[in-house]
Amino acid sequence: MTGFFLLDLLLFGVVITAVAGMAASWVDRKVTARVQYRVGPPPLQPFTDIVKLMGKETLVPAGVSRAAFLSAPLLGFCAVAAVSTVLWVNQLSSGGFAGDWIVVLYLLTIPSMGIIMGGFASKNPYASLGSSREMKLVMAYELPFVLAILVPVIQSGFAMRLGDILADQAAYGAMASSLSGAIALAVAILCMQAKLALVPFDAPEAETELAGGVFIEYSGAPLAVFKLTKNMLLFVLPFFLSVMFLGGFRFDGIEILWTVLKFVGLVALVTVIRNTNPRVRIDQALRFFWGPVTIAAAAAVVLAFLGL
Amino acid sequence: MSMTLKALLKSPWVFHLSTGSCNNCDIETLDCLTPRFDIERFGMLLVGSIKHADVLLVTGSCNRMSVERLKRLYEQVPKPCLVVGIGTCTGSRGLFVDSYNCPVPLDRIIPVDVYIPGCPPKPEAIMAGVVKLIGKVGGGA
Numbered sequence: 001m002t003g004f005f006l007l008d009l010l011l012f013g014v015v016i017t018a019v020a021g022m023a024a025s026w027v028d029r030k031v032t033a034r035v036q037y038r039v040g041p042p043p044l045q046p047f048t049d050i051v052k053l054m055g056k057e058t059l060v061p062a063g064v065s066r067a068a069f070l071s072a073p074l075l076g077f078c079a080v081a082a083v084s085t086v087l088w089v090n091q092l093s094s095g096g097f098a099g100d101w102i103v104v105l106y107l108l109t110i111p112s113m114g115i116i117m118g119g120f121a122s123k124n125p126y127a128s129l130g131s132s133r134e135m136k137l138v139m140a141y142e143l144p145f146v147l148a149i150l151v152p153v154i155q156s157g158f159a160m161r162l163g164d165i166l167a168d169q170a171a172y173g174a175m176a177s178s179l180s181g182a183i184a185l186a187v188a189i190l191c192m193q194a195k196l197a198l199v200p201f202d203a204p205e206a207e208t209e210l211a212g213g214v215f216i217e218y219s220g221a222p223l224a225v226f227k228l229t230k231n232m233l234l235f236v237l238p239f240f241l242s243v244m245f246l247g248g249f250r251f252d253g254i255e256i257l258w259t260v261l262k263f264v265g266l267v268a269l270v271t272v273i274r275n276t277n278p279r280v281r282i283d284q285a286l287r288f289f290w291g292p293v294t295i296a297a298a299a300a301v302v303l304a305f306l307g308l
Numbered sequence: 309m310s311m312t313l314k315a316l317l318k319s320p321w322v323f324h325l326s327t328g329s330c331n332n333c334d335i336e337t338l339d340c341l342t343p344r345f346d347i348e349r350f351g352m353l354l355v356g357s358i359k360h361a362d363v364l365l366v367t368g369s370c371n372r373m374s375v376e377r378l379k380r381l382y383e384q385v386p387k388p389c390l391v392v393g394i395g396t397c398t399g400s401r402g403l404f405v406d407s408y409n410c411p412v413p414l415d416r417i418i419p420v421d422v423y424i425p426g427c428p429p430k431p432e433a434i435m436a437g438v439v440k441l442i443g444k445v446g447g448g449a
């Protein structure tokens with residue numbers, strides 16, 4: 001049993017997620033390039049970047065805690081691999097456990113924790129500023145995200161397993177087809193944007209003012225792990241939303257086409273949002289998430305209780 | 309050629325440093341990122357932190373104030389890295405050749421892999437220079 005779980009973790013959690021994440025990252029960069037009337041990078045570019053960074057020198061700034069600085073990237077990487085394994089296990093076999101969506105919610109905050117830890121460990125004013133912004137952003141988006149994820153749980157009769165939510169959607173249609181599910185999906189997509197730290201909510205990284213923010217002191221292999229984690233999140237978050245709202249991924253016959261369309265559609269939507277919006281200040285992001293987004297999410301929860 | 313070097317040549321991330329240039333070379337460098345030239349086709353990205361960079365693009369005449377910073381930045385680039393001097397100023401100091409403030413050309417301060425002359429060089433010239441550099445490093449290893 002343990003052996004099988006290890007296989008799932010290594011094969012689906014790490015390898016397939018990394019490959020799919022790099023593909024998603026390429027889709028993101030290519031769509032960005034096309035929106036800007038550019039040609040864009042070749043398909044293997046994200047992979048080349050990771051291999052290159054692995055071969056570079058790793059610099060540790062003087063006077064920082066090596067343990068905290070170097071373990072921060074691994075923390076997020078392990079969490080994303082674990083989330084992906086839980087999702088794949090539910091998707092391919094009914095191997096879930098009671099309360100696995102709660103575990104997924106918790107694990108999905110850990111990459112942000114790793115980023116905050118790495119930023120503060122870097123002993124760089126820009127990185128510290130980026131970390132403090134990341135912390136505020138986590139506090140901003142977690143409440144509406146949890147409320148939005150509650151909606152499919154309520155609609156499927158308080159299912160405690162992801163597998164039950166998937167089975168409910170297979171029987172009665174995707175959650176997003178109801179009013180409350182559609183509102184919750186919109187809220188979840190906005191929270192996904194913030195979780196990925198993409199443009200309207202990219203204040204922690206802010207290339208133009210913080211010069212890379214939390215990642216400023218990272219080089220070589222730790223930076224590669226951070227990049228890989230970001231790429232994997234770009235696969236895992238659309239996958240999670242697809243499981244919760246859109247009936248999940250299926251690999252039988254014509255359903256493969258729908259699976260690819262769901263995934264690429266969500267990634268392309270994120271990319272278009274990031275290319276058509278300016279960056280908001282951190283206080284604006286906080287007000288946005290605690291104001292209209294939380295109200296919409298709470299309304300969706302009430303509608304779900306009413307059965308709409 | 310090793311796999312990491314091959315990957316380095318296919319995704320050279322660029323850090324742009326002005327050592328007292330008149331800003332023309334900087335404008336022409338940024339032109340390479342615009343839709344017309346689009347160097348992201350070759351995997352090149354402009355990065356904000358020196359620790360992420362593979363290529364150090366230097367413009368300007370290396371005046372006494374900026375030489376200190378230039379040396380410090382060169383020490384901070386994770387190796388292996390490449391250095392490109394853009395514009396006549398970095399190579400021969402251009403019209404500042406007799407200035408008290410610009411004592412030596414760039415290659416007397418840090419090792420330079422390629423010079424791209426011009427005042428300022430056109431984006432086409434910058435790209436041609438980078439392609440030559442990639443050919444030189446890729447062929448020599």
